[in-house]
Amino acid sequence: xxxxxxxxxxxxLNSAPAGAELVVLNAFGGCEFQRKIAALGIxxxxxxxxxxxxxxxxxxxxxxxxxxxxxxxxxxKIKVKVVQ
Amino acid sequence: MEKRNQIVLAGNPNSGKTTVFNALxxxxxxxxxxxxxxxxxxxxxxxxxxxxxTLTDLPGTYSLTANSPEELIARNVIIxxxxxxxxxxxxxxxxERNLFLTLQFMELGVPLILVLNMIxxxxxxxxxxxxxxxxxxxxxxxxxxxxxxxEGINELKKVIGEVVREKERHSVNKVNYSDELExxxxxxxxxxxxxxxxxxxYDAEWLAIKLLEKDNEITGLxxxxxxxxxxxxxxxDIIGKxxxxxxxxxxxxxTEHRYGFIAGTCREVVSSTLQKRRDIxxxxxxxxxxxxxxxxxxxxxMYLVFYLTFTVGDPFMGWIxxxxxxxxxxxxxxWPEGSASPLRSLLVExxxxxxxxxxxxxxxxxxxxxAIAILEDTGYMARVAFIMDRLMNKIGLHGKSFIPMLIxxxxxxxxxxxxxxxxxxxxxxxxxxxxxLMSCGARIPIYAxxxxxxxxxxxxxxxxxxxxxxxxxxxxLTAKLLRSTLFRGENEPFVLELPPYRIPTLKSIxxxxxxxxxxxxxxxxxxxxxxxxxxxxxxxxPKKETFERDYAGEMAKIEQSRLPAAEKKSLIRKIGNEKxxxxxxxxxxxxxxxxxxxxxxPMGFDWRVGTALIGAFPAKELFVSQMGIVFALGELDEENxxxxxxxxxxxxxxxxxxxxxxxxxxxAPCIATFAAAxxxxxxxxxxxxxxxxxxxxxxxxxxLVYQFGILFM
Numbered sequence: 001x002x003x004x005x006x007x008x009x010x011x012x013l014n015s016a017p018a019g020a021e022l023v024v025l026n027a028f029g030g031c032e033f034q035r036k037i038a039a040l041g042i043x044x045x046x047x048x049x050x051x052x053x054x055x056x057x058x059x060x061x062x063x064x065x066x067x068x069x070x071x072x073x074x075x076x077k078i079k080v081k082v083v084q
Numbered sequence: 085m086e087k088r089n090q091i092v093l094a095g096n097p098n099s100g101k102t103t104v105f106n107a108l109x110x111x112x113x114x115x116x117x118x119x120x121x122x123x124x125x126x127x128x129x130x131x132x133x134x135x136x137x138t139l140t141d142l143p144g145t146y147s148l149t150a151n152s153p154e155e156l157i158a159r160n161v162i163i164x165x166x167x168x169x170x171x172x173x174x175x176x177x178x179x180e181r182n183l184f185l186t187l188q189f190m191e192l193g194v195p196l197i198l199v200l201n202m203i204x205x206x207x208x209x210x211x212x213x214x215x216x217x218x219x220x221x222x223x224x225x226x227x228x229x230x231x232x233x234x235e236g237i238n239e240l241k242k243v244i245g246e247v248v249r250e251k252e253r254h255s256v257n258k259v260n261y262s263d264e265l266e267x268x269x270x271x272x273x274x275x276x277x278x279x280x281x282x283x284x285x286y287d288a289e290w291l292a293i294k295l296l297e298k299d300n301e302i303t304g305l306x307x308x309x310x311x312x313x314x315x316x317x318x319x320x321d322i323i324g325k326x327x328x329x330x331x332x333x334x335x336x337x338x339t340e341h342r343y344g345f346i347a348g349t350c351r352e353v354v355s356s357t358l359q360k361r362r363d364i365x366x367x368x369x370x371x372x373x374x375x376x377x378x379x380x381x382x383x384x385x386m387y388l389v390f391y392l393t394f395t396v397g398d399p400f401m402g403w404i405x406x407x408x409x410x411x412x413x414x415x416x417x418x419w420p421e422g423s424a425s426p427l428r429s430l431l432v433e434x435x436x437x438x439x440x441x442x443x444x445x446x447x448x449x450x451x452x453x454x455a456i457a458i459l460e461d462t463g464y465m466a467r468v469a470f471i472m473d474r475l476m477n478k479i480g481l482h483g484k485s486f487i488p489m490l491i492x493x494x495x496x497x498x499x500x501x502x503x504x505x506x507x508x509x510x511x512x513x514x515x516x517x518x519x520x521l522m523s524c525g526a527r528i529p530i531y532a533x534x535x536x537x538x539x540x541x542x543x544x545x546x547x548x549x550x551x552x553x554x555x556x557x558x559x560x561l562t563a564k565l566l567r568s569t570l571f572r573g574e575n576e577p578f579v580l581e582l583p584p585y586r587i588p589t590l591k592s593i594x595x596x597x598x599x600x601x602x603x604x605x606x607x608x609x610x611x612x613x614x615x616x617x618x619x620x621x622x623x624x625x626p627k628k629e630t631f632e633r634d635y636a637g638e639m640a641k642i643e644q645s646r647l648p649a650a651e652k653k654s655l656i657r658k659i660g661n662e663k664x665x666x667x668x669x670x671x672x673x674x675x676x677x678x679x680x681x682x683x684x685x686p687m688g689f690d691w692r693v694g695t696a697l698i699g700a701f702p703a704k705e706l707f708v709s710q711m712g713i714v715f716a717l718g719e720l721d722e723e724n725x726x727x728x729x730x731x732x733x734x735x736x737x738x739x740x741x742x743x744x745x746x747x748x749x750x751x752a753p754c755i756a757t758f759a760a761a762x763x764x765x766x767x768x769x770x771x772x773x774x775x776x777x778x779x780x781x782x783x784x785x786x787x788l789v790y791q792f793g794i795l796f797m
Contacts, residue, residue: 031298031335032151033577038339039147040579041181044332045340051366054375058473058483060582064181067369069470071483071578 008082014057014075018050022080029077040068042078088129088138089248090165094158094189095173096182097144098463098583100201103231104173105141106595108241132245140167146181148188149294150301152507162194163285168248169195171240176206176213176228177584179354183346186222190256191290196224197247199240203228205584209363214353221349223257232589261341268326269293272319279315281306295319296326296334365584369467378471389455390552391545393448393528400447401532408440430620438616438709439609448532449525450601453494457596461588465490466580473578479560480567482506483578485515489559492522493552494600496757499524500764510571514563516761517774520753521559523552526704530748533708537729538741547742555749558785615702619673619710623695628670635663668714673698687747687783688740688790697747703754739793743786750782 016022024046027034034043041064042048048063057072093108095101109128126141142161143154150156162170170189174182179200189196200206200213219226225243229236260266272292275281282288283305294302295316306312323334330337372381412432419428459465465487473483484506492499499519506512523531531548539547642655668674669691677695684694692714699710708728715731732741752775753761762771 031333032300034333035147035149035297035335035339036151037579038336039149039151039184040581041184041343043336043339043343046343052370052373054373054378054470054474058470058578060369060373060470065178066181067365067582069373069466069473069483069578069580069582071473071477073574074577074579077577 008084010079010081012076013050013061013070013078013080014053014059014072016050016080016082018052018059020049021083022048022050023083024048025079025081027078033077037074037078041066047083048080088136089169090138090140090167091169091171091244091248092140092142092161092167093171093173094142094185095144095199095201096146096175096178096185098581099144099173099175099178099182100231101141101144101173103592104199104201104229104237104240105139106592107229107231107234107237109139130241132241132248135245135248137244137248139171145185147185148192149297150299153504156301159192162189162192166285167194168251169197169244171197171199171244173199173201173231176200176203177209177211179206179211179213180343180346180350183349184342187259187342187345190222190224190259191293193256193258193287193290195247195251196222196256197240197243198222198224198226200226200228201231203236204230204233210357212355212357214355218349218353221257221352223255232586232592259345261345264330265296265326265337265341268296268322271322272296275315275318275322276306279311281309281312281315283309292319293338296323297338298333298335363584365463365582368585369582372464373467373471378467379475382468382471385459387545387549389452389459390548392455393452397447397451401444404440404444404446408436408444411440412436426624429624430617434617434620435613437712438620438706439613444529446601446605448528449494450597452525452528453597453600454593456490456494456600457593458588459490461586461592461596463583463585466582469580470578470582479564480571481515481563482508482511484580485511488515488519489522492519492524494525496520496522496524496753497760498600500757500760503764508573510567510573513765513770514566514571516765517566517770517777518559518563520757520774520778521555521562521750523555523749524704526754527745527748529705529708531745533711533729534732534741534745537732538736538738551745551749554746558750558781562781615699615706616709619699619706623668623671623673623710623714625671628667631663631666633662633666635659673714686791687786688743688794689747690735692735693740693744697751700748701752701755703756704748707748737797739790739797742793743790746789747782747786750778750785752776752779752782 010025011022013022024042024044026044027037027042037043046063048061051060051062051067053059054069057075058070059075060067060069062068093101093105105126105128109130127138128141129136129138131137140161142158145152145155145158148155148159150159161167172186172189174186186196186198198218200215203213206213213228215226215228225247227236227240227243229240231237261269269289269292272295273288276291277288282291291302291306295306303316307316326337327334332340372378374381415431415436416428419425459468468490469483469486472486476483476485485503488499488502488506491502496519499522500516503512503515503519506515531551535544535547638659639656642652642659645652647655669678673695674691676698677691680694680698681689681691684690684697689697692711695714696707696710700707711732712728715728736744752758758771758775761774762768765771
């Protein structure tokens with residue numbers, strides 16, 4: 001449902017451009033993974049921003065006023081769209 | 085016994101919880117473990133008016149769902165121990181995310197105080213929070229504090245007292261979600277109540293929420309109850325219907341509603357006055373976590389830390405050296421000149437030389453912990469974990485493994501305890517097994533003894549650095565080996581909050597430094613003291629009464645000869661040394677040293693080094709005191725072990741000295757580390773595996789270094 005609102009391609013978080021406003025579509029992984037990132041503020045419909053891509057597929061992102069560092073594996077599982 | 089009121093302190097990681105805890109309780113703290121698990125439990129106390137309050141610091145968590153041991157503990161403490169009050173520390177500049185946890189305390193229905201901490205930060209960022217309104221919306225008292233400046237702490241104490249006294253007047257509001265979620269919750273709760281499936285101490289609606297969140301712990305608890313099958317199935321149907329209606333998994337629906345509730349609250353209480361701007365932390369991060377410069381900057385910083393560790397510590401070391409020397413002379417003076425009293429020997433050569441020789445290096449260790457505390461308290465450590473994640477991944481470790489490994493440079497025991505932040509056993513075990521390869525503070529005395537004795541001043545820092553790098557390199561290879569053999573499997577995903585950079589207070593750095601340094605001091609006072617005495621006895625007994633050669637006769641002959649005075653003196657000295665060596669060979673340590681000496685030869689060690697290595701087994705730094713004892717005995721004039729630096733180069737060359745350091749770096753960890761590894765891995769096998777594995781590794785590496793090295797000598 002969130003997906004339909006934004007008319008741009010679905011991206012993995014690690015291929016999303018830095019600086020753009022993104023919206024979370026979903027996260028692949030077990031419900032434990034989903035709950036874990038949800039507690040950090042990453043859940044479908046939430047807006048976030050990639051601050052910068054790190055040296056290695058990892059990245060720093062801004063969500064709910066705090067900044068999170070995230071490794072490559074996790075970024076791949078989170079799908080986002082650019083808000084236009 | 086006087087009545088104590090039990091309350092708990094809870095909050096997100098990085099919310100400044102520990103700072104508030106320290107400000108409330110001061111030094112009255114006790115650190116232990118939660119029973120059965122390896123999560124730290126810190127308890128402190130303070131007075132509010134005439135009330136005696138006991139405050140337990142819950143582990144920092146983002147949520148109360150059973151995602152990690154910490155979260156499970158936080159919630160079990162509240163359910164089982166029924167604290168009278170939960171003091172929820174909230175980072176005021178990050179209200180939305182922090183209230184996610186607050187909401188879960190409200191779901192539990194516990195009496196609550198909200199502490200808007202770091203309120204100054206929030207104001208600087210243009211965030212104004214209407215505390216009164218927040219208090220009314222949540223039905224909880226709200227206090228604003230700045231933990232590191234102790235602002236608002238007295239107010240907080242007062243409010244805690246008031247709430248504890250008049251508990252019934254302070255019940256939190258019930259959280260009402262919109263009907264979409266609220267109706268399924270109530271239905272599920274009713275099913276639980278009707279079927280008597282609400283265990284003592286739990287609330288039906290709370291259990292229902294947890295079932296909707298698919299919390300393994302609660303699902304397990306309820307399905308173990310007799311007659312729960314039907315009811316849980318009915319609840320599953322409710323969940324299925326909800327998921328079908330909303331087209332999302334129920335745990336996500338719960339999250340969305342919680343954040344929805346919070347967003348509504350924030351609209352009511354938060355007003356932002358400033359335009360969003362790029363803050364200092366972000367600017368700093370664009371350099372410090374830079375994809376190219378990040379790692380070199382970090383390495384440069386570490387080099388600086390170790391360089392300063394040596395230069396800053398130096399004058400202090402001098403003072404302690406003099407103090408130890410003075411004490412030795414002073415205690416000696418209790419006996420007449422030349423007395424052979426065993427007690428004097430025990431005190432001066434055993435206790436003072438042994439413990440003193442180790443205490444001398446306290447300034448170095450304290451400074452290193454000081455520097456690590458600064459890196460931790462500024463928030464830089466979290467960045468380090470991030471920039472190292474890729475590298476760590478390559479060797480099969482997690483980015484978070486890096487923090488225990490860094491603490492390992494101070495002491496392996498807290499480092500092994502710090503592996504608790506790793507959730508997967510294979511990540512944790514691998515990290516734990518290689519942590520002792522990080523050169524800990526207890527090895528510093530060994531380097532600080534050997535490096536200045538054998539290497540020119542301008543090389544000191546570089547040699548030291550090379551030792552540390554060797555340790556890291558061996559750890560990398562070992563970790564890689566372990567992860568591709570014994571601990572195969574995928575890495576745990578990496579996610580870590582990057583708190584804003586903060587200027588740490590001197591007080592918090594000192595508390596940090598002291599908590600680690602005191603472990604070292606405690607060891608010096610107990611383990612080292614005892615071991616020094618035992619080692620002294622082993623290297624003094626059995627005493628040799630009849631010697632194979634007539635040393636006294638030989639000396640007398642030289643004395644009477646017509647040789648020049650200088651030559652006479654050196655010959656007499658040589659014979660004296662030979663005599664002491666013979667005596668020492670006869671003692672227990674000497675005998676053990678001689679027995680293992682052939683095995684040590686490939687590494688370039690003689691029996692004396694072997695003796696000292698045996699001595700270093702309980703704790704690495706004992707190597708220094710043991711060398712001190714061995715060589716003080718080997719001298720005609722009774723020299724202080726501090727003069728050991730001058731003595732060593734007469735017996736060994738630079739390569740041997742380097743090999744000694746390498747062996748001490750890599751071989752079996754100290755007893756305290758062994759105990760920590762056994763406790764944290766919950767297995768004797770792995771503790772022994774670590775001990776023997778590392779010793780074998782040390783033997784191989786040192787032999788290679790020595791054998792390769794002599795080709796160039």
